[in-house]
Amino acid sequence: MTSxxxxxxxxxxYLRAQQRWRAIxxxxxxxxxxxxxxxxxxxxxxxxVAITALxxxxxxxxxxxxxxxxxxxxxxxxxxxxxxxxLSKHGWGEPLTGLLISGFAAGLLGYLMSFIIARFRHxxxxxxxxxxxxLLLELANSLGWLTGGADGLQGVKTWPLLxxxxxxxxxxxxxxxxxxxxxxxxLVCRRLINSPFGLSLRGIRENAVRxxxxxxxxxxxxxxxxxxxxxxxxxxxxxxxQTTDTVSLGVLNFERSADVLVILILGGAGRLYGxxxxxxxFLVARDQFSGINPQYWYFPIGVLLVVVVLFLPNGILGGLAxxxxxxxxxxxxxxxxxxxxxx
Amino acid sequence: xxxxxxxxxxxxxxxxxxxxxxxxxxxLPQGVRYALIGPNGAGKTTLINLMTGMLKPxxxxxxxxxxxxxxxxxxxxxRRGLVRTFQINSLFPHLNPLEAVTLAVxxxxxxSRTWWKPITAYSAEVDEAYGxxxxxxxxxxxxxxTRELAYGQQRLLEIALALAxxxxxxxxxxxxxxxxxxxxxxxxxxxxxxxxxxxVLFIEHDMDFVFRFASRIIVMVGGRILVxxxxxxxxxDPRVREVYLGSAHHG
Ligand SMILES: Nc1ncnc2c1ncn2[C@@H]1O[C@H](COP(=O)(O)OP(=O)(O)O)[C@@H](O)[C@H]1O
Ligand SMILES: [Mg+2]
Numbered sequence: 001m002t003s004x005x006x007x008x009x010x011x012x013x014y015l016r017a018q019q020r021w022r023a024i025x026x027x028x029x030x031x032x033x034x035x036x037x038x039x040x041x042x043x044x045x046x047x048x049v050a051i052t053a054l055x056x057x058x059x060x061x062x063x064x065x066x067x068x069x070x071x072x073x074x075x076x077x078x079x080x081x082x083x084x085x086x087l088s089k090h091g092w093g094e095p096l097t098g099l100l101i102s103g104f105a106a107g108l109l110g111y112l113m114s115f116i117i118a119r120f121r122h123x124x125x126x127x128x129x130x131x132x133x134x135l136l137l138e139l140a141n142s143l144g145w146l147t148g149g150a151d152g153l154q155g156v157k158t159w160p161l162l163x164x165x166x167x168x169x170x171x172x173x174x175x176x177x178x179x180x181x182x183x184x185x186x187l188v189c190r191r192l193i194n195s196p197f198g199l200s201l202r203g204i205r206e207n208a209v210r211x212x213x214x215x216x217x218x219x220x221x222x223x224x225x226x227x228x229x230x231x232x233x234x235x236x237x238x239x240x241x242q243t244t245d246t247v248s249l250g251v252l253n254f255e256r257s258a259d260v261l262v263i264l265i266l267g268g269a270g271r272l273y274g275x276x277x278x279x280x281x282f283l284v285a286r287d288q289f290s291g292i293n294p295q296y297w298y299f300p301i302g303v304l305l306v307v308v309v310l311f312l313p314n315g316i317l318g319g320l321a322x323x324x325x326x327x328x329x330x331x332x333x334x335x336x337x338x339x340x341x342x343x
Numbered sequence: 344x345x346x347x348x349x350x351x352x353x354x355x356x357x358x359x360x361x362x363x364x365x366x367x368x369x370x371l372p373q374g375v376r377y378a379l380i381g382p383n384g385a386g387k388t389t390l391i392n393l394m395t396g397m398l399k400p401x402x403x404x405x406x407x408x409x410x411x412x413x414x415x416x417x418x419x420x421x422r423r424g425l426v427r428t429f430q431i432n433s434l435f436p437h438l439n440p441l442e443a444v445t446l447a448v449x450x451x452x453x454x455s456r457t458w459w460k461p462i463t464a465y466s467a468e469v470d471e472a473y474g475x476x477x478x479x480x481x482x483x484x485x486x487x488x489t490r491e492l493a494y495g496q497q498r499l500l501e502i503a504l505a506l507a508x509x510x511x512x513x514x515x516x517x518x519x520x521x522x523x524x525x526x527x528x529x530x531x532x533x534x535x536x537x538x539x540x541x542x543v544l545f546i547e548h549d550m551d552f553v554f555r556f557a558s559r560i561i562v563m564v565g566g567r568i569l570v571x572x573x574x575x576x577x578x579x580d581p582r583v584r585e586v587y588l589g590s591a592h593h594g
Pocket of ligand 2: 387388389430
């Protein structure tokens with residue numbers, strides 16, 4: 001951030017530089033198009049990755065930014081998934097409006113929950129979110145007439161996207177659809193975290209007591225971000241319904257809440273991209289390992305999780321950022337790229 | 344007589360059997376510099392916690408500019424202008440000073456509710472934050488994470504965060520706590536340079552500074568106000584001498 005005379009940049013300049021799109025980000029998003037050409041047989045998996053990444057992104061907003069732990073985030077994912085499924089079963093299979101309605105429904109549920117959530121922290125919060133997740137799962141299980149219970153929801157049929165693109169067996173439409181929705185909501189989240197509101201969320205994560213002492217409306221902030229996060233999780237769930245035309249109780253179970261937490265921690269919480277990176281690693285690893293040994297695929301994930309938490313407390317992305325920001329790396333790349341002026 | 348900036352009436356607080364505030368009556372006139380002194384454990388920090396709403400009193404009332412605020416939460420009191428700093432740093436370790444102070448300014452202006460506009464759209468708030476940091480000589484380090492700052496700079500940031508809320512009454516809890524004596528000048532300068540519009544109550548153990556800066560001094564011992572008066576009265580008071588000279592342990 002130093003200019004030629006060694007003086008510091010002004011605050012406006014500095015903040016603008018912080019929020020600027022980096023080349024690596026653009027490369028990253030473009031690389032997400034590669035599956036279409038490189039691994040066209042894996043587009044179904046790729047859309048699962050995009051959906052899971054979106055789910056992880058929603059968790060990142062509350063966990064990575066506001067510091068609210070949740071072990072029951074699948075509640076919102078599942079609520080969105082069932083909303084989209086039930087809509088479709090009862091005759092409205094239009095994907096885009098289905099997505100919006102599902103997101104709205106999950107957001108509403110999140111808003112109601114937020115009155116409780118915003119009052120607690122730490123262990124109490126883990127227990128409440130966990131309990132809430134169980135509650136919703138049991139509810140879906142017992143309301144068989146609505147949800148299909150343990151058999152799953154039958155008769156979900158999603159109409160072609162924009163009336164033109166049918167959801168095909170190879171997942172071409174699914175991946176386009178999931179990827180575009182992921183990208184749009186990513187843009188929304190990116191804007192959010194760069195806003196004054198986003199700054200206050202980080203303040204809550206860093207020091208809730210000090211937030212009170214600067215007169216911050218922390219509770220209102222927490223309720224707002226919880227609602228937004230729930231809505232995005234619901235949209236992710238609805239995407240899953242629409243791209244697979246099935247909904248089962250699995251969308252609500254504890255494993256899904258735990259997985260998304262693992263994904264976010266692996267990738268790196270509080271960095272927006274962590275959930276996406278984590279989802280890629282997690283789902284590709286599951287796909288590969290479960291081919292070898294379907295029962296024990298959590299073993300390598302467990303090892304990876306322990307290693308990451310031990311050696312890269314800020315996740316894989318945090319570790320990479322640390323390397324890139326290190327002086328040694330800067331010197332090394334400066335040597336490699338002679339067109340870049342050495343300091 | 345004009346209404347006091349801050350006043351307490353019959354404030355009481357016990358921690359179990361330990362009496363930490365007993366019948367505390369304080370009146371701070373507008374714009375004064377009051378020092379609150381007393382040995383460790385006298386209940387000075389607790390009194391700030393009670394005044395700012397971070398602790399609930401067992402009994403008594405608190406008024407800010409004539410308004411009854413006893414039932415208000417800490418945030419609401421800050422919004423009305425009653426602001427504190429912390430004896431033990433209470434900062435945002437992974438935010439840099441610019442972000443932290445901008446955050447406080449944005450909360451005051453209530454723009455923290457907007458999430459669809461980038462922070463760069465709020466140049467007035469950012470400039471104000473930067474200005475505060477500059478007057479406290481933190482501009483040079485304002486892009487560095489708070490946890491990486493020198494301890495003395497963190498103490499200055501404590502004050503910067505409080506100033507960002509535009510306080511009417513500022514309660515400073517040992518602003519130079521833990522700073523070596525020869526480095527505390529910057530902190531005392533920061534306190535001395537506070538706007539005359541701000542009513543200041545500060546806890547401090549450095550008697551040179553207390554006697555130089557305070558117009559009045561309150562001495563607290565064992566949860567009670569022992570005596571209140573001008574620096575001259577306090578230095579001549581035999582009871583104060585006894586507390587400070589009679590006990591080996593003061594700090
Ligand atoms: N939350 C608490 N619970 C129990 N005792 C406390 C608490 N906070 C402070 N105390 C006790 O109250 C007394 C006054 O503390 P404090 O107000 O911090 O003193 P001072 O700031 O004057 O040094 C001390 O004996 C301290 O141990
Ligand atoms: Mg104290």
